Amino acid sequence: MIVQRKKLSLLERLYLPALAGGFKVTWRHFAxxxxxxxxxxxxxxxxxxxxxxWVVGEGYRGxxxxxxxxxxxxxxxxxxxxxxxxxPKAIKITPPGPQGSPEVGNVEKAPQEFEINxxxxxxxxxxxxxxxxxxxxxxxxxxxxxxxxEELIYNKEKLLSxxxxxxxxxxxxxxx
Amino acid sequence: xxxxxxxxxxxxxxxGQFALWSFVKIAIVFGVVMTMxxxxxxxxxxxxxxxxxxxxxxxxxxxxxxxxxxxxPFLTRLGIWxxxxxxxxxxxxxxxxxxxxxxxYYWIAPAITFIPALLAIAIIPFGSNLNTQKMVIADLDIGIxxxxxxxxxxxxxxxxxxxxxxxxxxxxxxxxxxxxxxSYEIAMGMSVVPIFLVVGKLNxxxxxxxxxxxxxxxxxxxxxEQTLLSYLVWPFALLSFFxxxxxxxxxxxxxxxxxxxxxxxxVAGYNTEYSSMKFALFFMGEYAAIIAGCxxxxxxxxxxxxxxxxxxxxxxxxxxxIAHILIFLTKTVMxxxxxxxxxxxxxxxxxxxxxxxxWKRFIPMALxxxxxxxxxxxxxxxxxxxxxx
Numbered sequence: 001m002i003v004q005r006k007k008l009s010l011l012e013r014l015y016l017p018a019l020a021g022g023f024k025v026t027w028r029h030f031a032x033x034x035x036x037x038x039x040x041x042x043x044x045x046x047x048x049x050x051x052x053x054w055v056v057g058e059g060y061r062g063x064x065x066x067x068x069x070x071x072x073x074x075x076x077x078x079x080x081x082x083x084x085x086x087x088p089k090a091i092k093i094t095p096p097g098p099q100g101s102p103e104v105g106n107v108e109k110a111p112q113e114f115e116i117n118x119x120x121x122x123x124x125x126x127x128x129x130x131x132x133x134x135x136x137x138x139x140x141x142x143x144x145x146x147x148x149x150e151e152l153i154y155n156k157e158k159l160l161s162x163x164x165x166x167x168x169x170x171x172x173x174x175x176x
Numbered sequence: 177x178x179x180x181x182x183x184x185x186x187x188x189x190x191x192g193q194f195a196l197w198s199f200v201k202i203a204i205v206f207g208v209v210m211t212m213x214x215x216x217x218x219x220x221x222x223x224x225x226x227x228x229x230x231x232x233x234x235x236x237x238x239x240x241x242x243x244x245x246x247x248x249p250f251l252t253r254l255g256i257w258x259x260x261x262x263x264x265x266x267x268x269x270x271x272x273x274x275x276x277x278x279x280x281y282y283w284i285a286p287a288i289t290f291i292p293a294l295l296a297i298a299i300i301p302f303g304s305n306l307n308t309q310k311m312v313i314a315d316l317d318i319g320i321x322x323x324x325x326x327x328x329x330x331x332x333x334x335x336x337x338x339x340x341x342x343x344x345x346x347x348x349x350x351x352x353x354x355x356x357x358x359s360y361e362i363a364m365g366m367s368v369v370p371i372f373l374v375v376g377k378l379n380x381x382x383x384x385x386x387x388x389x390x391x392x393x394x395x396x397x398x399x400x401e402q403t404l405l406s407y408l409v410w411p412f413a414l415l416s417f418f419x420x421x422x423x424x425x426x427x428x429x430x431x432x433x434x435x436x437x438x439x440x441x442x443v444a445g446y447n448t449e450y451s452s453m454k455f456a457l458f459f460m461g462e463y464a465a466i467i468a469g470c471x472x473x474x475x476x477x478x479x480x481x482x483x484x485x486x487x488x489x490x491x492x493x494x495x496x497x498i499a500h501i502l503i504f505l506t507k508t509v510m511x512x513x514x515x516x517x518x519x520x521x522x523x524x525x526x527x528x529x530x531x532x533x534x535w536k537r538f539i540p541m542a543l544x545x546x547x548x549x550x551x552x553x554x555x556x557x558x559x560x561x562x563x564x565x
Contacts, residue, residue, distance in 0.1 A: 033226040
């Protein structure tokens, strides 16, 4: 398509109306912000981030945490699919070995240790997608802070406590 | 103690005293310019924020001052400590040199862009007198020629940065920059010729004293000495000022002419591969060049340190000398704000528009300007007609 160019008058070619118009607009915004304190942040969400926390929407994909089932079991079975699919290699799983974990008996291989390095994690959600047991979910946390790199490697205990209980429709071990 | 100092001072002789004072002036001017650079960046961020309905930097607080009841939070909201944080950050950041760059040029390029900007400031008279000292670092008689010579060196830094980076975007940026700076240099140089025709000298100090007497070039009505000449030249001085200012925008790579650095097309232009202090040098060089440009405009067109009626004689007292410096700084800061404001008001010119404007509009206009002012001067100062043998 050929765009029809408007023939500009001499005044317009001197950029003078554009200058006046530009100054009018910029001055209006400048004065409104400086003298009346109207800022986009205040108008739209009532404040700025650290004072006013952002509320995440439904289905937000934040940090991945482990969940328990309604009976309080760790759902993870150390299949290590998430560990292998994880693009930045943030997940590290230590399986229980041949003895199994004492609290679940020899029925499920609940992991001995499950670590996610939140500095590496990119919140892509592959772990949630690949998990056959629905044991890991991307949840609402988006701002993870710590004073050292080690603190941001979350272990199994921390991940489980942050993840909470998944209200599963299938109670896998109830009617066994 | 004091007698020992004065004894030492007397023993220096006139050359030694000149060197000592020059050194002191260089140190003070450098400090002031660097502070102005830091706060120009803050002003840029604040003004841009206000224009775009944001708040700008308002978080940095110092431990003790921040806890003073009303003042502390106010200064924090103003972002007054932000330049400190920025400075510390750029010193501590990792200085990453990519493997594929040409190291020698890569290292030298930031310095080459930074130094000319500072050198240009050396000849700007930032006040009249303080005691017996002239308030200019180098009182050169070739004045403006030196500035143009030195300022055009700045383009080498950008060209070298683009060449040494060995990647396409910096290269494109530097090519654009060299074309742009070279073409606007001509218009800029010719736009000031009328001023020198009128004053008859190239020394910037003399130009300021001329304006103190005969009125500012862009607004003569307040002059002490009203002459027909200053009114005849007025419209052409305004045109000169306009061409000089637009060229200064192009010379310092500011928007609407920031093609070397156009973020939307060229990542970051010539400084894409730079980080840490080297990037900071480019950044400070840009702002120092803007300050130098504003200082030059104030000197050439806005009467330098003079203010009609109140302060239009070279200072005889120290208080008046300081007032002159403050007047100069105020004018410079006002022009700086204009520079910043324009950046957030205008979109970027296209490359061919830029070249059109430079070569087809400004250079002929500047040439005609020179010619007309020369003709006016010839008519005004026409030699007496000798009749008869």
